[in-house]
Amino acid sequence: MPKTPFEKYAQEVNVKNHFAVQFEITDVLFSGQSDFQKVEVVETVGHGRMLLNDDLVMLTERDEFAYHDMITHVPLFVHPNPERVLVIGGGDGGTAREVLRHRAVKKCVMVEIDKMVVDASIKHLPVTSSELDSPRLELLIEDGVKYMRESTETFDVIIIDSTDPIGPATPLFGEAFYQDVAARLSSNGIVVAQGESPWYEATMQKKLLSVVQEIFPLRTYYNFSNLTYPGGLWSFMYASKGRHPIHDFDSSKVSASELKFRYYNEGVHKAAFSLPQFMKDNLEGLIQLP
Amino acid sequence: MPKTPFEKYAQEVNVKNHFAVQFEITDVLFSGQSDFQKVEVVETVGHGRMLLNDDLVMLTERDEFAYHDMITHVPLFVHPNPERVLVIGGGDGGTAREVLRHRAVKKCVMVEIDKMVVDASIKHLPVTSSELDSPRLELLIEDGVKYMRESTETFDVIIIDSTDPIGPATPLFGEAFYQDVAARLSSNGIVVAQGESPWYEATMQKKLLSVVQEIFPLRTYYNFSNLTYPGGLWSFMYASKGRHPIHDFDSSKVSASELKFRYYNEGVHKAAFSLPQFMKDNLEGLIQLP
Numbered sequence: 001m002p003k004t005p006f007e008k009y010a011q012e013v014n015v016k017n018h019f020a021v022q023f024e025i026t027d028v029l030f031s032g033q034s035d036f037q038k039v040e041v042v043e044t045v046g047h048g049r050m051l052l053n054d055d056l057v058m059l060t061e062r063d064e065f066a067y068h069d070m071i072t073h074v075p076l077f078v079h080p081n082p083e084r085v086l087v088i089g090g091g092d093g094g095t096a097r098e099v100l101r102h103r104a105v106k107k108c109v110m111v112e113i114d115k116m117v118v119d120a121s122i123k124h125l126p127v128t129s130s131e132l133d134s135p136r137l138e139l140l141i142e143d144g145v146k147y148m149r150e151s152t153e154t155f156d157v158i159i160i161d162s163t164d165p166i167g168p169a170t171p172l173f174g175e176a177f178y179q180d181v182a183a184r185l186s187s188n189g190i191v192v193a194q195g196e197s198p199w200y201e202a203t204m205q206k207k208l209l210s211v212v213q214e215i216f217p218l219r220t221y222y223n224f225s226n227l228t229y230p231g232g233l234w235s236f237m238y239a240s241k242g243r244h245p246i247h248d249f250d251s252s253k254v255s256a257s258e259l260k261f262r263y264y265n266e267g268v269h270k271a272a273f274s275l276p277q278f279m280k281d282n283l284e285g286l287i288q289l290p
Numbered sequence: 291m292p293k294t295p296f297e298k299y300a301q302e303v304n305v306k307n308h309f310a311v312q313f314e315i316t317d318v319l320f321s322g323q324s325d326f327q328k329v330e331v332v333e334t335v336g337h338g339r340m341l342l343n344d345d346l347v348m349l350t351e352r353d354e355f356a357y358h359d360m361i362t363h364v365p366l367f368v369h370p371n372p373e374r375v376l377v378i379g380g381g382d383g384g385t386a387r388e389v390l391r392h393r394a395v396k397k398c399v400m401v402e403i404d405k406m407v408v409d410a411s412i413k414h415l416p417v418t419s420s421e422l423d424s425p426r427l428e429l430l431i432e433d434g435v436k437y438m439r440e441s442t443e444t445f446d447v448i449i450i451d452s453t454d455p456i457g458p459a460t461p462l463f464g465e466a467f468y469q470d471v472a473a474r475l476s477s478n479g480i481v482v483a484q485g486e487s488p489w490y491e492a493t494m495q496k497k498l499l500s501v502v503q504e505i506f507p508l509r510t511y512y513n514f515s516n517l518t519y520p521g522g523l524w525s526f527m528y529a530s531k532g533r534h535p536i537h538d539f540d541s542s543k544v545s546a547s548e549l550k551f552r553y554y555n556e557g558v559h560k561a562a563f564s565l566p567q568f569m570k571d572n573l574e575g576l577i578q579l580p
Contacts, residue, residue, distance in 0.1 A: 018335035019518075024308040045308035063489070066566070199353070199517045225515060225523035225566070227489045228309075232522010233515035262571075267564030274557030276356070276515070281552075 019200075021057065021230050023047060029124045034116035036168040041124040047228065049125055051092055053117070053163055061127050063227035064094050068128070069264035070224040070272065071236055072098035075157045075190040076105075077253055077269065078243050082156045083107070086184065088144035088172065089194075090161035091117030094128035096137055099159070101259055109138045109155075111147045113168055145171045148180040156186050160193035165204060173204070175211045178239075182215045188243050195221050195235035198279045205235065205279075209286035212239045220245070220289045221279070222272035224263065238273075244289070245273055309490075311347065311520050313337060319414045324406035326458040331414040337518065339415055341382055343407070343453055351417050353517035354384050358418070359554035360514040360562065361526055362388035365447045365480040366395075367547075367559065368530075368539050372446045373397070376474065378434035378462065379484075380451035381407030384418035386427055389449070391549055398427050399443070401434045403458055435461045438470040446476050450483035455494060463494075465501045468529075472505045478533050485511050485525035488569045495525065495569075499576035502529045510535070510579045511569070512562035514553065528563075534579065536560055 027043040040052045048061025059067065072095055076082045083106045085099050091112040099108045112118055118141065121129040132139060140147065144162075158181055162169040171177055172193070181191050196204050198221075205221065212219050216239035226234045238245055251266040273289070280287070317333040330342045338351025349357065362385055366372045373396045375389050381402040389398045402408055408431065411419040422429060430437065434450075448471055452459040461467055462483070471481050486494050488511075495511065502509050506529035516524045528535055541556040563579070570577070 018314040019337065020312040022310040022312050047309065065568075223515075225513075225521075227521045227523070229522075231515075231517045232519075233517070262568045263566045265564075265567045265570070268566055271561030271564035274555075274561035276553045276558055277555045278355075278552045280555070 019230055021228060023050065023228075025050075030120045032116050032120070034114050036114045037163075039114070039116045039120055041120050048127075050228070051117075051121065051125060054167060056164065057228050058163070059092060059094065059128065060228045061125070064092075064128055065261075066224055066226055066263040067234075068094040068098045069261050070222070071095055071159055071161060071192060071194070073261065073264045074222060074236070074238070074245065074269055074272065075159065075192045076102050078240075078245050078249050079156050079188060079190055080248075084153070084155045084186075085109070086153075086155040086158045087111070088148070088158070088160045088162065089113070089169070090159070092121040092125055092128040093118070093130065093132045095159055095161045096134075097128060097131040100131045100134050100136055102257070105136065107136055107138065108134075109140065109153070111140045111142055111144045113141070113143050115141045145177055148177060148184060151184060153184065154186050155184055156189055158185060158189070158191045160191065162194050164196065173208055173211065175215075178212050178215050182241070185241060187241060190238070190240040190243050191216070192239075193237045195237040197229065197231050198223065198233055198235055198276070198282075199231040202282045206283060206286060208237055209283060212237070213286060213288070216240060218242070218244060218288060220273065220287045221275065221283070223275065223279075224268075224272060246270055246289075309520055311518060313340065313518075315340075320410045322406050322410070324404050326404045327453075329404070329406045329410055331410050338417075340518070341407075341411065341415060344457060346454065347518050348453070349382060349384065349418065350518045351415070354382075354418055355551075356514055356516055356553040357524075358384040358388045359551050360512070361385055361449055361451060361482060361484070363551065363554045364512060364526070364528070364535065364559055364562065365449065365482045366392050367543055368533050368535050369446050369478060369480055374443070374445045374476075375399070376443075376445040376448045377401070378438070378448070378450045378452065379403070379459070380449070382411040382415055382418040383408070383420065383422045385449055385451045386424075387418060387421040390421050390424050390426055392547070395426065398424075399430065399445075400427060401430045401432055401437045403431070403433050405431045435467055438467060438474060441474060443474065444476050445474055446479055448475060448479065448481045450481065452484050454486065463498055463501065465505075468502050468505050472531070475531060477531060480528070480530040480533050481506070482529075483527045485527040487519065487521050488513065488523055488525055488566070488572075489521040492572045496573060496576060498527055499573060502527070503576060503578070506530060508532070508534060508578060510563065510577045511565065511573070513565065513569075514558075514562060535563055
C-alpha cells in the first residue's frame with residue numbers, strides 16, 4: 001500500500017487505466033471531505049499548487065491557463081456578443097476569471113455545487129480565484145442540474161466546467177441536462193463542456209456527442225494539451241444552435257481585444273478543431289460541423 | 291527506494307521534472323546494457339509492449355502511431371518528390387515503416403548507432419520493426435554523426451529520430467551536425483527532428499532553433515500529442531532550405547495517396563504548426579516561417 005502522498009496520488013489515478021501521472025508533493029495545504037467529494041490543495045515541486053478532487057488532479061498553478069484559456073476564449077470569441085455567460089462547476093474560479101476578461105460580458109453566473117472547493121480555492125489558490133469577488137459575477141452554491149432545470153434566464157454562452165462523469169458530475173453528461181441547456185441558450189448560443197481524454201475515454205466521448213445529437217445542429221470536440229492530465233491531450237465538447245466555431249470565428253476580434261493569453265491565440269483556436277484521425281474515426285457520424 | 295518495476299520506471303522518469311508517468315508492467319521481455327544505453331522491452335497493462343532506453347519511455351504499441359505518423363508524413367507530404375530519405379536513429383523501425391509507405395520513396399537509409407535496439411525491436415516489437423527487411427531500406431549500424439560527416443549522398447528528407455539530448459544523442463542537437471545535415475540535403479530538402487517537450491524543455495527548444503538559425507531559412511516546431519511522454523504535448527523541429535510546411539503543402543496529395551492513418555490527416559498537418567502562445571513567446575525571434 002502506498003504510504004507517502006507522492007506515491008498515493010499516483011496509485012489512485014492509476015486505478016482505471018493502468019497509467020498514472022505522478023507529482024512530488026511537499027505539503028498538504030488543505031484536505032477536507034465535503035458532502036460530494038474529497039477536496040485537497042497541495043504544494044508540488046515544479047508545478048505550483050495543485051487542486052485535487054477525489055484524488056484526481058483538477059489543476060496546477062503551472063498549467064491551469066491552458067484549460068481555462070481554451071474552455072472560455074473559444075466560445076467567447078465565436079459568439080458575436082457574449083453578454084451573459086453561465087458557468088456550471090468551475091469552483092476554483094479559473095473559468096470565471098477568463099470569462100470576465102471579456103468586456104462584452106455584462107454578467108457571469110457561476111453555479112458550483114461544492115462550497116468547499118470555492119472556499120479552499122479562495123484561501124489557497126489566489127491565481128484562479130482572483131475574480132470570484134467581481135461585481136459582474138453572481139456566484140451560486142447549488143446543484144447545477146437543478147439550476148439548469150429551474151432557471152428562466154437566457155445565456156449566450158454556457159460552460160460546463162465539470163469533473164469526470166463519476167460522482168457528483170454524472171448528471172452533467174446526460175440528455176435531460178442538455179435539453180435544459182438548450183432551453184437556457186439564446187438563439188446564437190454556444191455550450192462547451194469538459195470532454196475528457198481522446199486516448200482513454202473514447203466511449204464516453206461518443207456517448208456525450210450522442211446525447212446532444214438531437215438537440216444541437218452543430219456539435220464536435222476541440223482539443224488542447226493539459227500538462228497535468230493523464231495523456232496530456234484533452235477535449236472540450238462544442239455544441240451550438242447556429243454558431244460555427246470556425247466559419248463564425250472572426251479572428252480580428254482576438255487582436256482587437258488586446259487581451260494577452262498564454263495558451264490561446266488565433267491559430268490555436270482554429271487548429272484545436274482539427275482532430276487526430278483516431279478521434280475522427282471514433283466519432284464518425286456523430287460530429288456535425290459542415 | 292523503489293522495488294518493483296512498476297515503481298522503478300516512474301521514479302526514474304521523475305528525476306528531472308518532479309513529474310512522472312507511471313505504467314503497470316507485467317513482464318520484462320528484454321533487458322540489456324549496450325555500449326550506449328540500457329535497452330528494455332516490457333509488457334504493460336493496457337498499452338501493449340513498451341520500449342525503454344535508460345529508463346525513458348521510447349514508445350508503446352498503443353500510441354507509437356502518433357509519433358511515427360507525425361515525424362514522417364509531415365515532411366514527406368511537403369516535399370514534392372521525396373525519393374531519397376535518411377533516418378538517423380529510429381532503431382525500433384517505426385519511422386522507416388511509415389517512410390516506406392510512400393511510393394515516391396526509392397531508397398530509405400537508416401543509421402542507428404545501437405544494434406541492441408534494432409535486434410530487440412525485431413524480436414519483441416513486430417509492430418514497429420515490420421519493414422526493417424524491406425529491399426528499399428538500407429540499414430546501417432553506425433554513428434549517425436559520423437555518417438552525416440562522411441557521407442556524400444544527397445537526401446530529400448532527413449529525419450532525426452533521436453532520444454533526448456543526454457547520452458548518445460547529445461551531438462545530434464549540435465551545430466556541427468546540422469551543418470552536415472544541410473550539406474546532405476537536396477535543394478528542396480527538409481529536415482525534421484525530435485524536438486522535446488514544450489512544457490518541460492523550453493530552454494532546449496530555444497537552443498535547437500538557435501543552432502539551425504544560420505543554416506536554414508525556414509525553421510519552426512510543430513506539435514503532436516504523445517500519450518506516453520511526460521506532459522503529452524511533444525514537438526518536432528522542422529527546418530528547410532526552401533519548402534514551407536504550410537504553403538508548400540498540397541493537401542490533395544494526402545487523399546490521392548490513399549494511405550490510411552491513425553493520427554495524421556490534412557487538418558492535423560496544418561494545425562500542428564499553430565503553436566500555443568507560451569511556446570511562441572518562448573521561441574520569439576527564432577521561428578522563421580513567413
